[in-house]
Amino acid sequence: MKVISRPESQSRTGTASPAGEAATSISIALAGSGGSGVMTAGNLLLDAAAKAGLYGLMVRTSGPQIRGGEAAALLRLARRQTESLDDGFDLLLAIDWQNINRFADEIPMRASGVLVGDSDEGEPPEVFLEGGARFVSLPLKKIAKAIPGSWINMVALGVSGALAGIPAEALEEALRASWKRAETALQANLQALRAGIEAGAQIEGVPRMTIGAAGAAPAAPRWLLSGNEGTGFGAVRGGIRFVAAYPITPATEVLEWLAPALTKVGGTLLQAEDELASINMIVGASYGGVPSLTATAGPGLALMTEGIGLAVGAEVPVVVVDVMRGGPSTGIPAKSEQSDLSFAVSGLHGDAPRLVVAPTSIADCVATTQWAVELAETLQSPAIVLSDQFMGQSRAIVERPADPGFSAKRLVVEANAPDFKRYRDTPSGVSPMAIPGTPGVVYTADGLEKNEGGIPSSQARDHMTQLEKRQRKLAQYDYGRWWADIEGEGDAAIITFGSVTGVAREALSRLAARGVTVKLVALRLLAPALPEKLEQALEGVRRVLVVEQNHSAQLFRYLRAMYDLPGKPASFHRPGPLPMRPGELADVILEWRQQ
Amino acid sequence: MNDAVTLPETAEAAGPLTAKDYKSAYKPIWCPGCGDYSVLGAVTRAFALVQVRPENIAVVSGIGCSSRIPAYTSCYGFHGVHGRSLAAATGLKVARPDLTVLVAGGDGDGYSIGGNHFLHACRRNVDLTYIVMDNHVYGMTKGQPSPTTEPDWDSKLAPGGTGVRSFHPLVIALASGANFVARAFSGDPNGTAEIIAQAIRHPGFSFVEILSPCVTFRPEQRSWKEQARPSPVGPTGDAAQAARRLMTDDGFNIGVLYTGDRTPYPLGPRGTRRSIAELEAEFTL
Numbered sequence: 001m002k003v004i005s006r007p008e009s010q011s012r013t014g015t016a017s018p019a020g021e022a023a024t025s026i027s028i029a030l031a032g033s034g035g036s037g038v039m040t041a042g043n044l045l046l047d048a049a050a051k052a053g054l055y056g057l058m059v060r061t062s063g064p065q066i067r068g069g070e071a072a073a074l075l076r077l078a079r080r081q082t083e084s085l086d087d088g089f090d091l092l093l094a095i096d097w098q099n100i101n102r103f104a105d106e107i108p109m110r111a112s113g114v115l116v117g118d119s120d121e122g123e124p125p126e127v128f129l130e131g132g133a134r135f136v137s138l139p140l141k142k143i144a145k146a147i148p149g150s151w152i153n154m155v156a157l158g159v160s161g162a163l164a165g166i167p168a169e170a171l172e173e174a175l176r177a178s179w180k181r182a183e184t185a186l187q188a189n190l191q192a193l194r195a196g197i198e199a200g201a202q203i204e205g206v207p208r209m210t211i212g213a214a215g216a217a218p219a220a221p222r223w224l225l226s227g228n229e230g231t232g233f234g235a236v237r238g239g240i241r242f243v244a245a246y247p248i249t250p251a252t253e254v255l256e257w258l259a260p261a262l263t264k265v266g267g268t269l270l271q272a273e274d275e276l277a278s279i280n281m282i283v284g285a286s287y288g289g290v291p292s293l294t295a296t297a298g299p300g301l302a303l304m305t306e307g308i309g310l311a312v313g314a315e316v317p318v319v320v321v322d323v324m325r326g327g328p329s330t331g332i333p334a335k336s337e338q339s340d341l342s343f344a345v346s347g348l349h350g351d352a353p354r355l356v357v358a359p360t361s362i363a364d365c366v367a368t369t370q371w372a373v374e375l376a377e378t379l380q381s382p383a384i385v386l387s388d389q390f391m392g393q394s395r396a397i398v399e400r401p402a403d404p405g406f407s408a409k410r411l412v413v414e415a416n417a418p419d420f421k422r423y424r425d426t427p428s429g430v431s432p433m434a435i436p437g438t439p440g441v442v443y444t445a446d447g448l449e450k451n452e453g454g455i456p457s458s459q460a461r462d463h464m465t466q467l468e469k470r471q472r473k474l475a476q477y478d479y480g481r482w483w484a485d486i487e488g489e490g491d492a493a494i495i496t497f498g499s500v501t502g503v504a505r506e507a508l509s510r511l512a513a514r515g516v517t518v519k520l521v522a523l524r525l526l527a528p529a530l531p532e533k534l535e536q537a538l539e540g541v542r543r544v545l546v547v548e549q550n551h552s553a554q555l556f557r558y559l560r561a562m563y564d565l566p567g568k569p570a571s572f573h574r575p576g577p578l579p580m581r582p583g584e585l586a587d588v589i590l591e592w593r594q595q
Numbered sequence: 596m597n598d599a600v601t602l603p604e605t606a607e608a609a610g611p612l613t614a615k616d617y618k619s620a621y622k623p624i625w626c627p628g629c630g631d632y633s634v635l636g637a638v639t640r641a642f643a644l645v646q647v648r649p650e651n652i653a654v655v656s657g658i659g660c661s662s663r664i665p666a667y668t669s670c671y672g673f674h675g676v677h678g679r680s681l682a683a684a685t686g687l688k689v690a691r692p693d694l695t696v697l698v699a700g701g702d703g704d705g706y707s708i709g710g711n712h713f714l715h716a717c718r719r720n721v722d723l724t725y726i727v728m729d730n731h732v733y734g735m736t737k738g739q740p741s742p743t744t745e746p747d748w749d750s751k752l753a754p755g756g757t758g759v760r761s762f763h764p765l766v767i768a769l770a771s772g773a774n775f776v777a778r779a780f781s782g783d784p785n786g787t788a789e790i791i792a793q794a795i796r797h798p799g800f801s802f803v804e805i806l807s808p809c810v811t812f813r814p815e816q817r818s819w820k821e822q823a824r825p826s827p828v829g830p831t832g833d834a835a836q837a838a839r840r841l842m843t844d845d846g847f848n849i850g851v852l853y854t855g856d857r858t859p860y861p862l863g864p865r866g867t868r869r870s871i872a873e874l875e876a877e878f879t880l
Binding site: 444 | 601602603604605606621648649650651653655665666669670671672673674675676678679682683684685686687689690691693694711712714715863868869870871873874875878879880
């Protein structure tokens, strides 16, 4: 295996970042110990940026404590849509420095960057200043104290908003829109916000983003959402009407978004006692004819595998969302990693074909989950949606994605259909399903191997027929253009999946600006493998680099096993929890091309 | 309840149905003399007593000898994985409240591997009927001790006995919140049919423990027919009284022991119907 490693000489903030990048985006980290309200301030800053016509994203990061630990909101505000953090940060504003040094790797400061801290909290940790960033001390706490009833995080919001060049009106509007408490407290906090804006405006030397004179509101309608919310929405729009839920980080928001949403469209969410129950509940509900879904993370997916195998064998459509986090075992629950891929594509006992799809962006969580519902229902198969913590828990301003129109279309049998056989060996491999309540076509759904009529059978002939049927229905299906996002041209190609796609897009666009063209293939359909489709997509490509966020090159190994890749395929893989950076990836690609 | 898929409308029973109408053509795989034959008969009789059409009934099971029962009825069947029948049935019933759902299995399936689901099914109180054919042994794997096996029962897997006290499913069901608790005996199929029919009619989670001998691996259980007797007292609505009775009897009092009036888990859609476009509005800037 050819492995590309990160060049030793590389600076922490990457070398491939083009000059002028800072002018089109600004990166801001708001940090503080728990309860300091940095997440609220970060969300409001993103809301304000949205109102000002910008794009951007906010990534949440926190220590292991449930409450009260250190936390940081990592924002990137930009003129065009982006789903990648930048290589370095222009601003780190800390309400206090308690344990903030733990974020040193996650918040690499640019040489031109500025640290803003409270005058009463002392000096920032040296690690943030090493690269040349300078420190500005502001009396944040004193400003807030001078305005009775106001909060320090609103001062911080004002300072960071002013430094980012967000108009005061947008900041005030964002605060007003989110306010759910007493009017007097709102006035106090608006005052704190304005005081912060004033203090921030006096800091010199930060590359500010000047918003266009007219407010520069983009013509295209935009959405602000997290990947987990998008996954929930895609599920409901695809036709999911029953969800069984067992809470797990970082998938819980999918379930919490779905709980009220399902009620609104006549569906139900049920809290299960564990993941063994949740998977079997959705298999039971879907057997009853209602499109069903559950969402979990790696540990939950591991518990669910027997139930997913039942859905394969009994041919019951279900959708299982896995928002991947660091593993193995409990691993790193609140941080991203793409290390459940091998498990998702092969982690069932027996010969068990299944569908595995992965969204290629936060906005795409909607369409890909919606597609998963259609695929699962059409093919009467479990579909695993591999999301990840980075796209799941980050909020982004994106152009409103078009509705791809995918919906649950299950082949069902009419009442009293003559000679009904539930597991009939049809040419497509899909056989009509009887829904309980339909007279004259009763059958028993079974995890046991069976004959076409559904009667348990251990005969070789029946086993072969059913194995072939289950494999054929997935292999023969026409997945259309949705199997992958294919972008750009070139005789070299990057193959990736999941949230790394956003990083790859930015790395390739930076390289393109320097005249280096590389094709991008972001796989949306991971299983079944479609060797012919990839071969077509790679026509004229002489070499590929497989990029992923895990320690054992799971995508690379899977592709080597299932596909005939051109040239000498190379791999760039590294585990979480640190997100991949576009500059880092661009450097890797440049080095790879020189080899 | 659903605009995403078209579900069949369940029809009322057209005329009197008999136990025969609920039997399928398939011959059970059970050993001669197995108590489960009588339970199958009692189940089909119970269905005739409640007069719900076969296609409007789903029989859901896990893995084990008794869990083969769904395909022996003419109802919709779901033969899932070991220990998870209650979970599958809960999902089915909550998604399809119009169906009558009977869950069936054995002591290993329900009390060992499925123990956690048993507790939570009792607690959740979804309108299901759960029958456990208890023979105090794993029969399908040919004779290992189950949670209800006596501690001194000798077997290959536990020579000289497990030394572990046996599980009391009825008391646990009561403590966990089951809304209907009964003990039946396969040797009395008519009485068992009556109890199952009553369990189906009772709202919420109804639990029926059925002593059903395994004559192959526990031939001594043939004596159960001498031991089983109608309970000297009728059902109570007082859970503490029911628990006291259960803790002090010898395990062979047959009949309905407890009928509660807890509100069942709410089924069907709640809230007003809105469009998908309204859901989208929350993302729109």
